[in-house]
Amino acid sequence: MKERVKTKKIYVGNVAVGGDAPISVQSMTYSDTHNVAATVEQINRLHFAGADIVRVAVPEMEDAYALKAIKEQISLPLVADIHFNYKLALEAAKWVDCIRLNPGNIGEKNRIKEVVKACQDRSLPIRIGVNAGSLEKEFENKYGATAEGMVASAEYNIKFLEDLGFTDIKVSLKASDVERTVDAYRMLRPKNEYPFHLGVTEAGTIFHATVKSSIGLGALLLDGIGDTMRVSITGELEEEIKVGKAILKDSGRVKDGLNIISCPTCGRIEADLVTAVAEVEKRTAHIKTPMDVSVMGCVVNAIGEAKHADVAIAYGKGAGLVMLKGEVVARLPEDQLVDRFVSEVEAFAKENS
Numbered sequence: 582m583k584e585r586v587k588t589k590k591i592y593v594g595n596v597a598v599g600g601d602a603p604i605s606v607q608s609m610t611y612s613d614t615h616n617v618a619a620t621v622e623q624i625n626r627l628h629f630a631g632a633d634i635v636r637v638a639v640p641e642m643e644d645a646y647a648l649k650a651i652k653e654q655i656s657l658p659l660v661a662d663i664h665f666n667y668k669l670a671l672e673a674a675k676w677v678d679c680i681r682l683n684p685g686n687i688g689e690k691n692r693i694k695e696v697v698k699a700c701q702d703r704s705l706p707i708r709i710g711v712n713a714g715s716l717e718k719e720f721e722n723k724y725g726a727t728a729e730g731m732v733a734s735a736e737y738n739i740k741f742l743e744d745l746g747f748t749d750i751k752v753s754l755k756a757s758d759v760e761r762t763v764d765a766y767r768m769l770r771p772k773n774e775y776p777f778h779l780g781v782t783e784a785g786t787i788f789h790a791t792v793k794s795s796i797g798l799g800a801l802l803l804d805g806i807g808d809t810m811r812v813s814i815t816g817e818l819e820e821e822i823k824v825g826k827a828i829l830k831d832s833g834r835v836k837d838g839l840n841i842i843s844c845p846t847c848g849r850i851e852a853d854l855v856t857a858v859a860e861v862e863k864r865t866a867h868i869k870t871p872m873d874v875s876v877m878g879c880v881v882n883a884i885g886e887a888k889h890a891d892v893a894i895a896y897g898k899g900a901g902l903v904m905l906k907g908e909v910v911a912r913l914p915e916d917q918l919v920d921r922f923v924s925e926v927e928a929f930a931k932e933n934s
């Protein structure tokens with residue numbers, strides 16, 4: 582795998598983004614932000630699900646005024662998402678840990694300058710959130726809503742902030758399709774050292790959003806690109822975190838818990854593998870020690886996979902083997918295999934944590 586591209590490290594509250602910091606996973610609430618109780622409840626759900634950073638929309642001044650009370654009741658770093666009205670950014674900057682702006686939506690330069698000053702005063706970073714659907718007119722006219730247009734907009738806005746002496750910047754370049762998104766990030770990456778927030782925007786329901794984000798964010802992560810990310814799903818909050826963490830893990834950027842290798846099943850299957858793998862997943866979800874495990878439905882490939890796995894089950898007819906580092910440690914009836922497998926996994930985790 583390619584080495585991760587070295588970027589400037591910035592801080593969103595107490596979470597480092599870029600440099601050698603772990604790639605963080607973030608999401609966004611869907612409550613009316615001024616409904617403090619509902620917003621805090623959603624942020625706490627995201628926190629419990631494992632989010633590192635949370636963003637809230639600030640469309641009205643009552644939302645900006647609510648940020649103080651929200652911030653007092655949460656411990657996740659908070660990002661305010663601002664469009665159109667720079668006064669919302671000025672109020673939000675008093676309370677939050679980062680401002681996300683699409684400068685093209687803010688308009689007049691003097692207004693952006695005021696926001697930059699407010700962020701400088703509190704050492705807040707700014708995310709330049711370029712979105713293919715809302716490019717500045719000059720770039721849209723010249724390039725259309727293309728990756729080139731997104732990159733031109735990002736470069737323009739980066740320079741604008743740099744000229745004001747502001748460099749606590751992270752950048753996102755989101756489009757609603759994978760190709761433009763990936764092209765834009767790849768194009769911009771060699772041109773600066775700012776951390777990138779990855780995401781395919783408006784990606785759809787969980788099935789399509791998972792596929793699009795896995796392709797898009799996965800390709801970028803394998804290129805070594807990406808410092809923080811959001812998977813956009815039309816669905817429940819927790820799913821975004823779950824899918825985001827799975828993309829990080831399955832792209833190999835994070836080693837965390839079990840990497841479960843299980844066969845797709847076929848006519849040779851000797852056991853109820855679907856139930857067995859679901860049970861293994863559920864009963865080992867708490868384990869954080871990285872390890873490879875395999876759960877295979879018959880002897881055809883089971884022994885080969887088990888040789889490379891830390892812990893493995895090889896099912897046979899009505900019985901099977903539990904193996905540790907390729908060695909058989911138990912030959913048991915089918916209904917005892919998962920229990921023994923889980924205890925071997927727990928013991929392996931204890932020894933290797």
Ligand code: SF4
Pocket residue numbers: 844845846847848849850851877878879880881882883
């Ligand atoms: S391991 Fe056995 S059951 Fe599973 S897919 Fe391969 S041949 Fe089929």
